[in-house]
Amino acid sequence: MSTTTAGTHATWSDDRAADLTRSLAGLPGPLLEVLHALQREFGYVDPRAVPVVADVLNLSRAEVHGVISFYTDFRTTPTAPRSVQICRGEACQAVGAEALVAHASDRLGCDVGGTSSDGRTDLRQVFCFGNCALGPTASVDGRLHGRVTPDRLDALMLDSAEGTA
Amino acid sequence: MTTIVYVPRDSAARSVGADEVAVALTAEAARRGDDIRIVRNGSRGLLWLEPLVEVDVDGTRVAYGPVAADDVAGLLDAGLLRGGEHALRLGPTDELAWLSRQDRVTFARVGIIDPLDLVDYESHGGLVGLRVAVALPPQDVVTAVADSGLRGRGGAGFPAGRKWQTVLDAPGTTKYVCCNADEGDSGTFADRMLMEGDPFTLLEGMAIAGLATGATRGYIYLRSEYPDACDILRSAIEIGRAAGWLGPSVLGSGRAFDVEVRVGAGSYICGEETAMLDSLEGKRGMVRAKPPLPALEGLFGKPTVVNNVLTLGSVPAVLADGAESYAARGMGRSRGTQVFQLAGNIRQGGVVETAFGITLRELVEDFGGGTVTGRPVRAVQVGGPLGAYLAPSQLDLPMDYEAFAAEGAMVGHGGVVVHDDSADMAGLARFAMEFCAEESCGKCTPCRVGSVRGVEVIDKITAGVDRRANLVLLQDLCELMTEGSLCAMGGLTPGPVRSALAHFPEDFGLTPEEVAQ
Numbered sequence: 001m002s003t004t005t006a007g008t009h010a011t012w013s014d015d016r017a018a019d020l021t022r023s024l025a026g027l028p029g030p031l032l033e034v035l036h037a038l039q040r041e042f043g044y045v046d047p048r049a050v051p052v053v054a055d056v057l058n059l060s061r062a063e064v065h066g067v068i069s070f071y072t073d074f075r076t077t078p079t080a081p082r083s084v085q086i087c088r089g090e091a092c093q094a095v096g097a098e099a100l101v102a103h104a105s106d107r108l109g110c111d112v113g114g115t116s117s118d119g120r121t122d123l124r125q126v127f128c129f130g131n132c133a134l135g136p137t138a139s140v141d142g143r144l145h146g147r148v149t150p151d152r153l154d155a156l157m158l159d160s161a162e163g164t165a
Numbered sequence: 166m167t168t169i170v171y172v173p174r175d176s177a178a179r180s181v182g183a184d185e186v187a188v189a190l191t192a193e194a195a196r197r198g199d200d201i202r203i204v205r206n207g208s209r210g211l212l213w214l215e216p217l218v219e220v221d222v223d224g225t226r227v228a229y230g231p232v233a234a235d236d237v238a239g240l241l242d243a244g245l246l247r248g249g250e251h252a253l254r255l256g257p258t259d260e261l262a263w264l265s266r267q268d269r270v271t272f273a274r275v276g277i278i279d280p281l282d283l284v285d286y287e288s289h290g291g292l293v294g295l296r297v298a299v300a301l302p303p304q305d306v307v308t309a310v311a312d313s314g315l316r317g318r319g320g321a322g323f324p325a326g327r328k329w330q331t332v333l334d335a336p337g338t339t340k341y342v343c344c345n346a347d348e349g350d351s352g353t354f355a356d357r358m359l360m361e362g363d364p365f366t367l368l369e370g371m372a373i374a375g376l377a378t379g380a381t382r383g384y385i386y387l388r389s390e391y392p393d394a395c396d397i398l399r400s401a402i403e404i405g406r407a408a409g410w411l412g413p414s415v416l417g418s419g420r421a422f423d424v425e426v427r428v429g430a431g432s433y434i435c436g437e438e439t440a441m442l443d444s445l446e447g448k449r450g451m452v453r454a455k456p457p458l459p460a461l462e463g464l465f466g467k468p469t470v471v472n473n474v475l476t477l478g479s480v481p482a483v484l485a486d487g488a489e490s491y492a493a494r495g496m497g498r499s500r501g502t503q504v505f506q507l508a509g510n511i512r513q514g515g516v517v518e519t520a521f522g523i524t525l526r527e528l529v530e531d532f533g534g535g536t537v538t539g540r541p542v543r544a545v546q547v548g549g550p551l552g553a554y555l556a557p558s559q560l561d562l563p564m565d566y567e568a569f570a571a572e573g574a575m576v577g578h579g580g581v582v583v584h585d586d587s588a589d590m591a592g593l594a595r596f597a598m599e600f601c602a603e604e605s606c607g608k609c610t611p612c613r614v615g616s617v618r619g620v621e622v623i624d625k626i627t628a629g630v631d632r633r634a635n636l637v638l639l640q641d642l643c644e645l646m647t648e649g650s651l652c653a654m655g656g657l658t659p660g661p662v663r664s665a666l667a668h669f670p671e672d673f674g675l676t677p678e679e680v681a682q
Contacts (some may be wrong), residue, residue, distance in 0.1 A: 021494065031447030032430060041386055063448075070449040071430035073389050089351025089583045090593065094509035095537065127433060128601065129390050130354035131177050132582065133212040133507060133514025142392070146180035 009043030207362015210516030314500025319473030350549025548577025612655025652669030
């Protein structure tokens, strides 16, 4: 597997994308399932997916693009190797989520929705992980953590850096 | 003899170290030659005590918590496996007041059983409701649900039986049951806990809905933020198929019903039922105008039952114990139990299932123990981000759809988010508008544009720019969004804004008199 994208993801390939799309084309209303499959495979949904998917599913390019751009989860650029997601729902705000977001933003040198100054970490906001009694909640590399203080977030980010570097 | 030790696999418990506790227990017991079997159960719902470890001592479950991995060796030294004394020992789980004061119907098995053990499920009353339903004509099943008084637990509170009746009466052979598992409201997590802790109950409820209405296909629309629930549900579906109560012939009845999980993609609006249907069809999650009702023209234009996780999860109990038993609980037109969720700045957060009619004060003070910071409660938001902020003076409101509606508030999904006196209510009102702007599907102007203007106007008010004129503008905007939006997103966003203005005008730099005008 090539290394132009992060982690264990494959390099973008129109042929592979078309194969994946065809494998799911028989499902009722398959487009979201297809886009999830592409993102699992490649780590993001390359804009080159639009004509490929549209062709296989017999949709217009506008429909495919419209769906990709509607949903927060679908990324159109390769993601950083590590991810930090912080919940900004009201329940987490009630126990300091905003301060945690500010701290993470400061540490990583980027705003929410951006990538750290070293290009290694994506910082995202999430509206609720369903962990509202144990906030503030953050997810580091897909692992959920409750009662996250700024110090704890630093430790988790350090573990993440050492674990995958 | 093998000792059974329960360590929850609920993602809230995992978020505070349950996996590490399970690993430490396995290793430490092996080192000592202790014969244990660890069951990864759902959470008992006392989330502030997670990871809550339970040991089966001669048939009685004894609780310890919150347990950290570092505590494990000391606990075993203290005789954990025999229920021995320790600073973390809480006593027999069923005797904990927090649990014994509840009336668990929908959550009867959550935390008790191994979520994916069908034998455990059946030995705790599972599949009884489905067996009853299989033996009844569809109309009798629908009538039972109607008679139980069960209303949609997703927030709107629409009578489930009436919805099912519409689908049953609709012509056509292709019908669907769609479970709305897009639990996006901050402060709600009961859907997740049921799916992780007792997934068979949801599947059984969906199968009953299918038999009752003639639908043969079910979809669970699950939010992508719940990966653990997704894995558990998919495993549970496989187990249900293998056991023959999902698939071409439900319990040998010759009637088909099967379920598939579809995962969302981070859009809050897809929790609105028509946007969810569009999303299930692989489209942008755009809200549809009603009519047509989804019960008549729903998924792919076919008659569709759309119910929330807890609604469908309550159905097996209604069929198993009878409509009267369910309807005997509650008050007014709010029958049965609601699974309240205590969240935010609360000392004892978690799940409280009890009959409607309990007061907000009992929930926040008696069960919740006040704020975790120890400061006074300033505001309580009930029913998610679209629910009103209630002031401490309103805590004696009974949890009842109609009583809340009379106060301009809503019970919604039963989420209760507590804020202490450090809360900036103008900031939270602004956030309500900001959230709406972020998550609006964009179909109708009051929501799409109104929310953006709402943020701007609140900013002007708090900055002291032409306060009076901008207050009039904000109130006008709130009225327009309430009356003119296509769905509850734009229609209810003014709820938190107006209530924050009414109860906490000082946070906006206003006087009560100015707001009242």
